Amino acid sequence: MFTNKVVLITGASSGIGADTAIEFAKQDAKLVLTGRNKVNLEKTVKQCEAASPSKLTPLPVIADIDKEADVERLMKETITNFKQLDVLVNNAGIMQVGSIENTSLTQYDSIMNTNVRGPYHLTMLASPHLAKTKGNIVNVSSVAGLRSFPGILAYCMSKAALDQFTRCVSLELASKGVRVNAVNPGVIETGIHLRGGVSEADYAAYLEKCKETHALGRTGTTKEVANTILFLASEGASNITGATLSVDGGRHAMCPR
Template identity: 85%
Template sequence: MFANKVVLITGASSGIGADTAIEFAKLDAKLVVTGRNKDNLEKTAKECELQSPSKLTPLSVVGDVDKEADIERLIKETIDHFGQLDVLVNNAGIMGMGSIENTSLEQYDSIMNTNVRGPYYLTMLATPHLVKSKGNIVNVSSIAGLRSFPGVLAYCTSKAAMDQFTRCVALELAGKGVRVNAVNPGVIATNIRLRVGVSEADYAAYLEKCKETHALGRTGTTLEVANTIIFLASDAASNITGISIPVDGGRHAMCPR
């Protein structure tokens, strides 16, 4: 399905990004994986090589989407190494807790830089190559881009921006044969909340509560999100562009709780 296709995935050192890379590897994609954690990124790359039918070695690029130079280097190394780009998965993202009363500008800037500005610049640099290959883009947004939640203001704002970015770029590039879509995960069991200071006990309680707020009665898995990303990136979705698909167990349809 993705043989001879070059797929670039940001935030591939853990969580959704890592599992998405591995699933693409199973389909024989030529992978570019990037993330900030070198050790974890190497683990992802090694697993991708093991899972690849052709035992393809991913191009592993340590970098931060917060940094313009890293983004520029990422695109350069991708094209220098593979000569093309067919799929861009803007997955890297961070979360932060806080309301309008206590979210600092520093936190706002950090979240917006990683979740919006970085993908914006990376997409800008990737676009000429995607136009050439008639490729596509999948952005990893969040249910927080579609629904309003208190206490995660900057994060919700960033993901709403990502959904609008998806729709606008989809319209801009449709005439050039490039599709742009987004996935909007609900609560997925990853370490994203633990990284922002939520205790393991509180996180466990939160996941238990999610059984009541998700229509299917459970949280999602990284594999479920990865499979949706792969669908959107594939020819099976050739007539789909400009959409945001909730992968959230029905959370978007539930009454607020």
């Protein structure tokens, strides 16, 4: 399905990004994987090589999506090595705890730079190459882009912005044959909450509460999100663009709790 297709995935060193890379590798895609953690990124590269039917080795690029020079280098290395780009997966993202009463502008800038400005910049650079291949983009958003939640203000704002970015860019690139969609996961156990400042005890209680707040009675898995990303990037979704597809066990449809 993705043989001879070049797929660029940000935030590929762990979580949804790593599993998405492995699933693309199973389809023999030519992968460009980027992240900030060299050790973890190399682990993903080895897993992808093992999963690839042709034992293709992904191109790893250590880069920070927040830094303009890194984003420009990432795109340059992609095109220099593979001469084309077929799929861009804007997955890199961060979350931090904070309300309007106790957040800071530093936190706001950090979250918006990673979750919005980074994808914006990379998409700018990728668009001409995707137009040549009639490729597509999948943005990794969140149920927090569709629903409002207290205590993660900047994160919710960033994902709502990413959803609107998805819709606007889908209209702008449609005439070029480039599709743009987003996946909106619910709670996926990737460690993003713990890295964002949630304590171990609070996180455990939160996961237990998810049995009530998710219609299917459980959290999701990274592979479930990865499979949805592959679907949106495939010819099976050839008439889908501008969509924000929930992969959240029904969380978006539940009453607030």
